[in-house]
Amino acid sequence: MNHFHFIDRRKNPKGKSLGNRQRFLRRARVQIKEAVNKSLRDRSLADMDKGEKISIPSRSTSEPRFRLSPDAGERQWVAPGNKEFGAGDKIKKPPKQGGKGQGKDAADGGEAEDSFQFTLTQDEFLDIFFEDLELPNLVKRSLKDMKSVAWRRAGITVAGSPTNINLVRTMRNAHGRRLALKRPSNSEINELKERLFEIERIAEPSEAEIAEKRALLVRLQDMEARRRWAPFIDPLDVRYNAFAPTPVPTTAAVMFCLMDVSGSMGEREKDLAKRFYMLLYLFLKRRYERVDVVFIRHTHHAEEVDEETFFYSRQSGGTVVSTALEKMLEIQRARYAADEWNIYVAQASDGYTQSGDAKRCVEMLDEDVMPIAQYYAYIEILDERELEVFSDKDSGAELWRAYRTFAPKWKTFAQTRIAKPSDIFPVFRELFAKNAREAA
Amino acid sequence: MNASLLFSDAEWSFDRLKATYNAIEDIALKDLKLDVYPNQIEIISSEQMLDAYSSHGMPLMYQHWSYGKHFARDQTMYQKGYQGLAYEIVINSDPCIAYLMEENTMTMQALVMAHACFGHNHFFKNNYLFRQWTDAEGILAYLDFSKKYISRCEDEYGLDEVEKILDSAHALMDQGVFRYARPPRLSEADQLARAALRAEHEQKTFNDIWRTLPNVEEPDQDAEERQLEVRNIKLPEENLLYFIEKASPVLKPWQRELVRIVRNVSQYFYPQKQTKVMNEGCATFVHHYIMNALYDRDLISEGAIMEFLHSHSSVVFQPEFDDPRYSGINPYALGFAMMDDIRRICETPSAEDREWFPGVAGSGKWRDVLKDAWANYRDESFILQYLSPKVMRDFRLFALDDDARESHIEVGAIHDAQGYRRVRETLARQYDLGMHEPNIQVVAADLEGDRMITLRHGTHAGRTLDPKTRDDVLWHVHRLWGHKVKLDEGPA
Numbered sequence: 009m010n011h012f013h014f015i016d017r018r019k020n021p022k023g024k025s026l027g028n029r030q031r032f033l034r035r036a037r038v039q040i041k042e043a044v045n046k047s048l049r050d051r052s053l054a055d056m057d058k059g060e061k062i063s064i065p066s067r068s069t070s071e072p073r074f075r076l077s078p079d080a081g082e083r084q085w086v087a088p089g090n091k092e093f094g095a096g097d098k099i100k101k102p103p104k105q106g107g108k109g110q111g112k113d114a115a116d117g118g119e120a121e122d123s124f125q126f127t128l129t130q131d132e133f134l135d136i137f138f139e140d141l142e143l144p145n146l147v148k149r150s151l152k153d154m155k156s157v158a159w160r161r162a163g164i165t166v167a168g169s170p171t172n173i174n175l176v177r178t179m180r181n182a183h184g185r186r187l188a189l190k191r192p193s194n195s196e197i198n199e200l201k202e203r204l205f206e207i208e209r210i211a212e213p214s215e216a217e218i219a220e221k222r223a224l225l226v227r228l229q230d231m232e233a234r235r236r237w238a239p240f241i242d243p244l245d246v247r248y249n250a251f252a253p254t255p256v257p258t259t260a261a262v263m264f265c266l267m268d269v270s271g272s273m274g275e276r277e278k279d280l281a282k283r284f285y286m287l288l289y290l291f292l293k294r295r296y297e298r299v300d301v302v303f304i305r306h307t308h309h310a311e312e313v314d315e316e317t318f319f320y321s322r323q324s325g326g327t328v329v330s331t332a333l334e335k336m337l338e339i340q341r342a343r344y345a346a347d348e349w350n351i352y353v354a355q356a357s358d359g360y361t362q363s364g365d366a367k368r369c370v371e372m373l374d375e376d377v378m379p380i381a382q383y384y385a386y387i388e389i390l391d392e393r394e395l396e397v398f399s400d401k402d403s404g405a406e407l408w409r410a411y412r413t414f415a416p417k418w419k420t421f422a423q424t425r426i427a428k429p430s431d432i433f434p435v436f437r438e439l440f441a442k443n444a445r446e447a448a
Numbered sequence: 449m450n451a452s453l454l455f456s457d458a459e460w461s462f463d464r465l466k467a468t469y470n471a472i473e474d475i476a477l478k479d480l481k482l483d484v485y486p487n488q489i490e491i492i493s494s495e496q497m498l499d500a501y502s503s504h505g506m507p508l509m510y511q512h513w514s515y516g517k518h519f520a521r522d523q524t525m526y527q528k529g530y531q532g533l534a535y536e537i538v539i540n541s542d543p544c545i546a547y548l549m550e551e552n553t554m555t556m557q558a559l560v561m562a563h564a565c566f567g568h569n570h571f572f573k574n575n576y577l578f579r580q581w582t583d584a585e586g587i588l589a590y591l592d593f594s595k596k597y598i599s600r601c602e603d604e605y606g607l608d609e610v611e612k613i614l615d616s617a618h619a620l621m622d623q624g625v626f627r628y629a630r631p632p633r634l635s636e637a638d639q640l641a642r643a644a645l646r647a648e649h650e651q652k653t654f655n656d657i658w659r660t661l662p663n664v665e666e667p668d669q670d671a672e673e674r675q676l677e678v679r680n681i682k683l684p685e686e687n688l689l690y691f692i693e694k695a696s697p698v699l700k701p702w703q704r705e706l707v708r709i710v711r712n713v714s715q716y717f718y719p720q721k722q723t724k725v726m727n728e729g730c731a732t733f734v735h736h737y738i739m740n741a742l743y744d745r746d747l748i749s750e751g752a753i754m755e756f757l758h759s760h761s762s763v764v765f766q767p768e769f770d771d772p773r774y775s776g777i778n779p780y781a782l783g784f785a786m787m788d789d790i791r792r793i794c795e796t797p798s799a800e801d802r803e804w805f806p807g808v809a810g811s812g813k814w815r816d817v818l819k820d821a822w823a824n825y826r827d828e829s830f831i832l833q834y835l836s837p838k839v840m841r842d843f844r845l846f847a848l849d850d851d852a853r854e855s856h857i858e859v860g861a862i863h864d865a866q867g868y869r870r871v872r873e874t875l876a877r878q879y880d881l882g883m884h885e886p887n888i889q890v891v892a893a894d895l896e897g898d899r900m901i902t903l904r905h906g907t908h909a910g911r912t913l914d915p916k917t918r919d920d921v922l923w924h925v926h927r928l929w930g931h932k933v934k935l936d937e938g939p940a
Contacts, residue, residue, distance in 0.1 A: 011486035025499045025519045032516030072920035081910030082851045086875040089768020090846040098856040126520035
């Protein structure tokens with residue numbers, strides 16, 4: 009009979025080829041990034057959270073081998089399924105690059121030669137997209153005395169709680185001590201006992217045997233005593249993993265998202281603004297575990313809303329932009345002390361507000377907001393005709409012009425415009441790109 | 449309901465697998481008299497199957513981006529439904545490892561066990577190419593060593609450096625095998641021992657102070673030994689990777705080891721490339737025989753045999769040349785048809801068979817004839833010897849002549865009395881790797897002077913290298929060689 013056995017490997021970790029995949033993504037990084045940026049342009053709001061099928065030029069990951077040219081010399085081959093041919097028949101060759109009888113990847117509809125298609129998971133997708141983006145000026149000047157504590161390993165101690173016992177150390181110590189104190193092992197004792205039983209089984213033992221028995225008993229007692237005072241594990245052996253609190257600098261940050269949902273913002277404008285915030289939100293969620301996000305939407309009246317309402321509900325009304333700034337400051341004072349938090353603000357609006365309000369906004373920004381904010385981004389949503397009219401940076405809607413006048417004063421203030429979905433991603437990158445950050 | 453049935457529904461369990469394995473083994477060893485390595489059968493999920501797929505089906509392959517690329521492609525194809533998963537993967541090792549997928553029905557598990565654990569297993573153990581060229585006992589240990597070695601190199605020298613060497617070596621994989629002579633190399637076990645010794649030596653002589661010295665070249669432990677080997681290489685040399693590994697003026701010891709690993713992997717797969725038709729034919733013939741025998745012995749139900757026939761016939765389906773599904777000759781179909789035909793010729797030969805196969809026709813000893821073929825032939829010689837007129841007619845095979853300069857392809861021969869031999873020869877040549885893999889050799893190397901090497905492509909029938917990939921590959925050769933590389937082409 010031959011040997012055989014079954015092994016159930018289903019519980020083995022999956023994703024054995026994960027390392028290969030990472031190497032592949034790394035290899036084709038440039039092309040994948042291009043494809044990702046391109047595909048983001050046409051994504052709808054709801055898709056933002058999903059994986060994405062992308063296609064990259066196959067040249068970037070080609071694996072060349074020497075092979076014979078299909079267009080030179082003579083060759084012969086055999087094919088199955090002859091129907092009407094006889095020896096000597098001539099068949100016109102199909103036009104260049106037609107079926108060569110070896111049919112390469114016919115299933116891919118001929119695309120296989122030029123591009124390579126595969127699916128990125130959502131994580132990979134967002135990772136690649138947000139790769140070189142970051143929140144600007146993340147560490148605040150006065151954050152040094154923040155008391156945040158992380159527990160770090162700090163060697164081995166002799167005292168601690170049972171959950172932290174270091175078994176390896178403990179057993180090693182015990183083993184060494186047992187050797188040093190010559191603690192008799194189980195097998196030695198068993199050997200003695202067996203000999204003892206053997207003698208006891210003898211019906212009429214001889215003198216020598218009785219003497220041996222006595223000696224054995226003495227030794228056994230001695231051994232057992234030794235085992236008692238040299239236990240298998242002694243409290244002296246026990247070691248614990250030590251953990252010590254280490255202060256770590258924290259980067260507590262809050263992002264205020266202010267969005268204009270007034271009547272002058274059409275559905276299209278609102279959609280653009282929402283897309284921008286969705287991207288911002290994904291970015292923050294992904295890259296910064298400890299960023300609070302506050303959603304404020306306003307008409308002539310501002311309110312704090314949750315994420316769901318912010319992105320998906322509709323509302324309409326007049327426009328007073330300064331109400332949003334007031335609300336923001338109110339929340340900031342109540343919950344986010346300026347000396348403890350990094351404060352970021354992103355504001356999206358179509359640039360129209362009640363007459364006179366723009367001036368008030370500028371005052372508030374200049375006096376109250378900018379001194380405490382790490383970064384303030386103003387995004388103006390235009391329609392496409394307006395973009396042409398306002399191609400000059402100095403002209404624009406009321407709010408834009410008002411902001412223009414004080415913007416140069418603050419390096420941490422950025423203003424930029426979005427007119428169509430494809431603008432969102434470049435603008436987003438522009439606002440959060442590492443190093444290269446300048447007010448538009 | 450028949451009490452003797454091994455199973456009566458689709459669910460599989462380990463008990464059923466064992467009972468079925470025993471029944472299959474009984475037929476395979478006592479009836480077919482197969483000779484196999486011990487079997488190790490592993491149950492895996494479809495995801496793990498995809499994993500295994502992308503790295504040559506080997507459980508211990510080293511990591512490289514190209515495997516990630518293949519995985520991504522296979523996964524996309526699989527999810528779109530363009531491509532099913534193979535029912536099994538089997539590894540030429542001792543013990544022979546076969547993977548069964550969790551999703552398979554019990555009938556499929558029986559089919560796969562017969563196919564892989566006995567068909568492929570017998571072929572691996574007995575075919576002369578595998579016996580001569582591969583080391584079934586050592587392969588897993590060697591792959592384990594190479595995987596660890598490469599990942600250590602990645603830690604030490606960086607992913608990029610390792611990737612460069614592997615990319616370049618992969619480009620020459622097809623030119624990295626010894627075709628005609630047993631390679632002058634240590635056995636895998638010796639190699640392992642040597643690698644261990646080397647590692648130990650490094651440990652012993654490790655001195656942390658040295659690391660801080662700038663640019664200390666690692667001492668090339670084998671430099672002298674290698675010099676000797678280089679002098680012994682007689683040009684022309686057909687194994688480019690071997691030549692580069694030994695003689696490249698620029699590679700560091702660890703880089704030579706990487707080239708060697710790629711070369712050994714390539715050599716390990718070389719017999720498989722030459723025996724696709726035979727290997728799959730053998731496994732398909734064996735599973736077909738065994739499944740029918742199980743049914744004859746009342747061990748599997750009518751439903752099971754119907755399910756089996758359904759998947760068997762899709763495995764041996766051969767689309768015709770003008771069918772959109774056509775992608776060359778299906779090795780399962782051709783191999784199975786030829787082997788089944790050998791059985792027919794032995795048992796109930798026609799007058800034509802007696803004329804074509806006088807030695808075996810009517811002998812009745814199809815088991816012996818097949819086992820002899822499995823042991824002593826490769827695809828090319830097997831087709832040349834055993835492709836019968838009947839199989840040519842059944843497949844309606846026809847031979848085509850294609851001259852790149854002409855606007856027409858000419859039909860050279862068809863499946864008729866005048867054409868049989870021509871069709872058979874053409875088909876056999878089609879399976880000769882020498883005919884469709886370019887024959888490239890190192891013909892000159894100036895090791896003392898400017899260190900230029902000259903490669904020569906010996907052409908057949910005017911077939912030159914495809915310029916699209918030629919220059920890319922030469923670039924890789926240049927990277928490994930470090931000096932000028934020249935390529936000549938001309939009739940062999």
